[in-house]
Amino acid sequence: MDSRIASQRVERSSTRSLPIFYRNLEESLDERRASHIFNHVVQNGWQTSSAVDFCSGNILSIGSSNDRRVAFLAELDQNANLGTGSSGVRLMDGNYSYLEHTEREIAEHHGAEAGLLLASAWEANVAVWSAVPRPGDVIIHDTLVHASSYEGFKQSMAMEVVEFAHNDVDDFRRALHQVWETQPLVRQGKRSILVALEGVYSMDGDVCPLQDLVDVARDMPGIDGDIPNGNIQFVVDEAHSVGVLGPQGSGLVCELGLEKDVAIVVHSYGKALGAIGSVVLGSKTIKGILTNFGKSFVYTTSPSFPLVAAIRSGYALLKKGSAEQGQNRIQLLSKLFYELLTSHPLWDLARDKGILSVPLADGWEHRPFLTHIVAISSPQYSVWWMYFHLAAASFCVFPVEYPTVPIGKSRLRLIIHAHNTEDHVRGFISSLFGWVQEMLSIEQGETQADVPKAAGDVYRWMRQEGLTGFGMP
Numbered sequence: 186m187d188s189r190i191a192s193q194r195v196e197r198s199s200t201r202s203l204p205i206f207y208r209n210l211e212e213s214l215d216e217r218r219a220s221h222i223f224n225h226v227v228q229n230g231w232q233t234s235s236a237v238d239f240c241s242g243n244i245l246s247i248g249s250s251n252d253r254r255v256a257f258l259a260e261l262d263q264n265a266n267l268g269t270g271s272s273g274v275r276l277m278d279g280n281y282s283y284l285e286h287t288e289r290e291i292a293e294h295h296g297a298e299a300g301l302l303l304a305s306a307w308e309a310n311v312a313v314w315s316a317v318p319r320p321g322d323v324i325i326h327d328t329l330v331h332a333s334s335y336e337g338f339k340q341s342m343a344m345e346v347v348e349f350a351h352n353d354v355d356d357f358r359r360a361l362h363q364v365w366e367t368q369p370l371v372r373q374g375k376r377s378i379l380v381a382l383e384g385v386y387s388m389d390g391d392v393c394p395l396q397d398l399v400d401v402a403r404d405m406p407g408i409d410g411d412i413p414n415g416n417i418q419f420v421v422d423e424a425h426s427v428g429v430l431g432p433q434g435s436g437l438v439c440e441l442g443l444e445k446d447v448a449i450v451v452h453s454y455g456k457a458l459g460a461i462g463s464v465v466l467g468s469k470t471i472k473g474i475l476t477n478f479g480k481s482f483v484y485t486t487s488p489s490f491p492l493v494a495a496i497r498s499g500y501a502l503l504k505k506g507s508a509e510q511g512q513n514r515i516q517l518l519s520k521l522f523y524e525l526l527t528s529h530p531l532w533d534l535a536r537d538k539g540i541l542s543v544p545l546a547d548g549w550e551h552r553p554f555l556t557h558i559v560a561i562s563s564p565q566y567s568v569w570w571m572y573f574h575l576a577a578a579s580f581c582v583f584p585v586e587y588p589t590v591p592i593g594k595s596r597l598r599l600i601i602h603a604h605n606t607e608d609h610v611r612g613f614i615s616s617l618f619g620w621v622q623e624m625l626s627i628e629q630g631e632t633q634a635d636v637p638k639a640a641g642d643v644y645r646w647m648r649q650e651g652l653t654g655f656g657m658p
């Protein structure tokens with residue numbers, strides 16, 4: 186963390202002698218440094234120390250398991266004729282039968298007609314949104330979809346892009362009716378609406394009310410007043426739900442049995458499956474559109490054998506029960522987390538005073554399943570104080586700030602993994618409320634300190650170094 190804070194030091198004086206090209210670039214970076222949002226690549230405590238991993242994307246823990254290693258090496262052994270590179274773009278010399286076979290297997294696993302493997306879900310979302318909406322189509326999206334979908338919207342040929350409030354079914358209905366009324370070609374069934382959603386939202390950790398949204402679309406009137414035209418279609422990014430939800434980790438769409446109601450599903454392999462890459466699932470028509478108009482498919486080297494082997498070995502584990510085991514553990518640990526949180530003697534006071542806010546704690550007992558992502562908020566400045574406290578207690582939890590989340594919505598993002606233990610959760614809650622206690626003591630004037638101890642330690646060092654920001658009063 187020290188290096189991240191230190192990296193915010195404005196460089197103006199040391200870059201004056203650079204050629205104008207670099208000076209201009211440094212000026213743009215200085216704008217970020219001055220706002221303390223300069224991106225700096227950090228060493229992860231969970232990899233380099235004994236700190237508890239409450240942050241990595243290795244949700245089901247299969248990315249680091251020995252079973253995974255064995256399955257991956259077996260793939261390599263059984264396909265010794267395949268090399269490390271794919272040697273070309275998919276449409277020319279980069280296609281190979283192992284890749285095609287894996288795509289068919291994956292499509293079958295998720296109940297889809299076809300699948301297309303790509304290098305990442307970022308590329309998948311950009312490919313989908315830049316290629317699938319045809320001129321005159323309209324995109325309606327949840328306001329919290331990932332930056333890659335926003336990037337795709339910008340490149341799309343859609344006539345209009347309309348957003349609705351996060352997970353708000355009524356606002357979705359409003360957006361749908363607004364488009365229906367203002368776009369005659371859509372109303373007449375000649376153009377389509379594409380709805381962009383995520384299975385589990387990456388920063389808030391809440392599950393999409395997919396069934397309700399599908400029902401709202403089904404209720405829309407058709408050309409003759411009562412028959413839906415099939416021109417409202419759903420696209421679901423399951424980057425954070427693949428592996429974690431659904432039978433054998435097949436995701437939210439499969440969990441809800443909505444395979445026929447969702448036109449396109451994107452899965453990332455960079456998280457629960459412990460690999461890298463992505464798949465776009467849909468009909469053969471969708472695959473045809475992507476292979477013809479998806480520039481991030483057409484003009485790039487096709488996925489290499491080791492990458493596809495890593496994905497395939499991840500599925501082998503899902504099929505052997507790793508998904509169910511991991512899902513059960515995440516449910517158990519998440520339940521313990523919410524139980525300990527909401528039954529803690531300081532919880533109500535911390536919440537009422539605005540020191541702590543955990544939106545998903547409301548009504549957690551009534552949810553059919555709990556997710557592995559928990560957003561823990563506090564006022565903007567004290568998110569850092571909370572972070573410093575937990576880091577000092579050896580818990581790796583990442584602070585998420587603007588521009589990843591809107592200004593004023595900073596939070597710590599806790600990720601509960603299958604490899605976490607009950608003691609990790611108990612220790613985390615105990616440390617969190619230790620911090621709450623310090624905050625209450627400061628507020629009630631019981632101490633001379635104006636910030637909690639861990640923050641005080643960091644700020645002392647920052648003052649010596651002439652650094653500011655990160656909640657420093």
Ligand SMILES: Cc1ncc(COP(=O)(O)O)c(C=O)c1O
Pocket residue numbers: 304305306307308310331333383387422424425453454455462463
């Ligand atoms: C919701 C969502 N979609 C897509 C992506 C991009 O995934 P990938 O890392 O495979 O590019 C992410 C990455 O964090 C994500 O959170």
